[in-house]
Amino acid sequence: MNEFHQTPSHSAPDPSHEDGSVYDGLLGTDSSQWAFGTDFEDPLAGVDTTVPDGVDHRMLAAYCLALADDALVFSHRLSEWCSNAPDLEEDIALANIALDLLGQARLLLARAAAADPDVVPVLPEGSPVPAEDALAFFREADEFRNVRFVEVPNGDFAHTVARVLLFATARLAVLDRLTGSRDAVLAAVAAKGVKELTYHRDYAGRWFLTLARGTEESRRRLVAALDQLWPLYPEMLATHPVEAAAAEAGVGVDPATVAAETDVVLEQVLAMSGVDRPQRASLAGVDGRTGRDGLHTEALSRMLAEMQVVARAHPMGQW
Amino acid sequence: MTTVVTTAYAVAATVTDPEMPMLTLEDLGVLRDVREDADGSVDVAITPTYSGCPAMATMRDDLVHRLRDAGYADVRVRVELSPAWSSDWITDRGRAALAEHGISPPGAAPIASGPVALNLLPTRRAVACPRCRSTAVELTSEFGPTACKALYRCTDCLEPFEHVKEI
Numbered sequence: 001m002n003e004f005h006q007t008p009s010h011s012a013p014d015p016s017h018e019d020g021s022v023y024d025g026l027l028g029t030d031s032s033q034w035a036f037g038t039d040f041e042d043p044l045a046g047v048d049t050t051v052p053d054g055v056d057h058r059m060l061a062a063y064c065l066a067l068a069d070d071a072l073v074f075s076h077r078l079s080e081w082c083s084n085a086p087d088l089e090e091d092i093a094l095a096n097i098a099l100d101l102l103g104q105a106r107l108l109l110a111r112a113a114a115a116d117p118d119v120v121p122v123l124p125e126g127s128p129v130p131a132e133d134a135l136a137f138f139r140e141a142d143e144f145r146n147v148r149f150v151e152v153p154n155g156d157f158a159h160t161v162a163r164v165l166l167f168a169t170a171r172l173a174v175l176d177r178l179t180g181s182r183d184a185v186l187a188a189v190a191a192k193g194v195k196e197l198t199y200h201r202d203y204a205g206r207w208f209l210t211l212a213r214g215t216e217e218s219r220r221r222l223v224a225a226l227d228q229l230w231p232l233y234p235e236m237l238a239t240h241p242v243e244a245a246a247a248e249a250g251v252g253v254d255p256a257t258v259a260a261e262t263d264v265v266l267e268q269v270l271a272m273s274g275v276d277r278p279q280r281a282s283l284a285g286v287d288g289r290t291g292r293d294g295l296h297t298e299a300l301s302r303m304l305a306e307m308q309v310v311a312r313a314h315p316m317g318q319w
Numbered sequence: 320m321t322t323v324v325t326t327a328y329a330v331a332a333t334v335t336d337p338e339m340p341m342l343t344l345e346d347l348g349v350l351r352d353v354r355e356d357a358d359g360s361v362d363v364a365i366t367p368t369y370s371g372c373p374a375m376a377t378m379r380d381d382l383v384h385r386l387r388d389a390g391y392a393d394v395r396v397r398v399e400l401s402p403a404w405s406s407d408w409i410t411d412r413g414r415a416a417l418a419e420h421g422i423s424p425p426g427a428a429p430i431a432s433g434p435v436a437l438n439l440l441p442t443r444r445a446v447a448c449p450r451c452r453s454t455a456v457e458l459t460s461e462f463g464p465t466a467c468k469a470l471y472r473c474t475d476c477l478e479p480f481e482h483v484k485e486i
C-alpha cells in the first residue's frame with residue numbers, strides 16, 4: 001500500500017482541529033472575499049420608496065409585480081441558452097440580455113415589496129432571504145403575473161430571436177412612457193431599462209433580418225417561430241385592470257396605448273425582412289383570465305420548479 | 320509640520336471598479352455623492368451602470384472597507400437610480416486609462432428625443448484599435464464579457480478588443 005492512497009493531497013476539513021482547516025475562511029464574517037458579499041443586498045438601498053400621494057399601494061405593488069415577472073421569467077428562459085447558443089458571441093449576447101432583465105426584475109420586485117410588504121411570501125422566522133428573492137423563489141405559478149408570452153419553452157435560435165424582438169419592442173415602448181411615472185422609483189427603473197432594451201431590440205431586429213434573408217432553412221425556421229409566437233403576442237399589449245388603474249393613477253402605462261407605436265417598429269422589421277404578418281388568432285384566456293391574472297401554461301410550473309428548487313430547499317440559507 | 324486633510328470623498332474616489340480596475344468609481348461616473356455628517360458618519364451614493372450590474376455589492380463593500388481603514392467608522396452606501404448612468408460620465412482620465420489598457424472608450428451617448436429609433440444596421444462608431452490605432456475595425460458583437468462592453472476586432476493587426484458602449 002503506498003502512502004499516496006492513505007494521505008490524500010487535500011485533507012478533509014476537521015472542524016475540531018486546533019489549527020482549524022483551510023476552509024475556515026469560507027465561514028468567516030469578512031464579506032470582502034466574496035464577489036457578492038454575504039449580507040442582505042437591497043438593490044434599492046437608501047432609495048426613497050414612499051408611495052406617491054393618492055396612489056393605492058396595493059395596486060402599485062401589483063403593477064410592479066407584473067412588470068417584474070415579465071422580466072424575471074423571460075430572463076430565465078434566455079439564461080437557458082447559456083452554453084447552448086449557436087456560437088460564443090450569441091451565448092454572451094443572450095446572457096447579457098438575460099442579466100439586464102434580471103436586474104430590472106430585481107429592482108421591480110424590491111419596489112413591489114417596499115410598496116406593499118404583504119405581497120412578500122412569509123418565510124420561517126429569522127430567514128435571511130431578502131424580499132425580492134422571496135418573491136422570485138417562494139411564489140407558486142398562479143401567483144406570477146407575467147404574460148404567457150414569456151413563459152413558453154424555448155424553441156430554436158430563430159424562436160428566441162423572434163421572441164426577443166417582440167418582447168423588447170413592446171417593453172421598450174412601455175418603459176419609454178413609464179419614465180414619466182409619478183412614482184420616482186418606477187420612472188428611474190424605466191429610464192435605465194429603456195437604454196438596455198434599445199440594445200436588445202436592435203440585436204433581435206438585426207438577427208431577424210439576417211435569418212429572414214439568410215438561407216431557405218433559416219427563413220423557414222424564422223417564419224415558423226413567428227407563427228408559433230403570434231397567438232401569445234397580443235397579451236403583451238392588452239389592458240389588464242391593474243395596468244388601467246396604474247395608468248389612471250399616473251404611475252403606470254396602459255400597454256394598449258403603445259400598441260400602435262409598437263406595431264410601427266415591428267412593421268419596419270417585417271417589411272425589410274420580407275416576412276408577412278402571421279394570420280393567427282390570439283390565444284384565448286380561460287374564463288377571461290390570462291397570465292396577468294395568474295393563469296399560466298404548464299410550462300411555467302416546470303420552469304419554476306427548476307428555478308426555485310434550490311432556494312426552497314434552504315429557506316434559511318445565505319448565498 | 321503639515322496636516323493632511325483627507326476628506327471622505329478623496330478616500331472614496333480611490334476605490335476602483337471591480338470589473339475594470341484601471342478605473343476608479345469616480346472615473347467611471349458611478350460615485351455620485353459623498354457626504355460627511357457632523358457626527359462623523361459618511362453617506363456615499365453610487366449608481367449602477369446597468370440594471371443587472373453584478374458589481375454593485377463589491378463596490379459597496381470596497382467603499383466601506385476603504386473608508387473604515389481611513390478612520391470613518393460609520394459608513395452607509397446607498398443606491399441612487401436617477402439620473403440613469405450614462406457612459407458620458409466617464410471622465411477624461413478614465414477614458415485615457417481605458418485606452419491605455421487596451422479598451423476602446425465610448426463615444427458620445429445618443430441623445431434621447433421622442434420614441435427610440437430602431438437601428439437594424441451595425442452601430443456606427445468612430446472606433447480605433449487601442450493597440451495599433453487603425454480605424455479598420457469591425458464589430459464582432461454588441462455584447463461582451465461585461466454588460467457595458469461590445470466586442471470589436473481590428474482588421475489590420477487582427478487583435479480583438481473591447482469597446483465601452485454608449486448609453
Ligand SMILES: [Zn+2]
Pocket residue numbers: 448449450451452453473474475476477478
Ligand atoms: Zn489594431
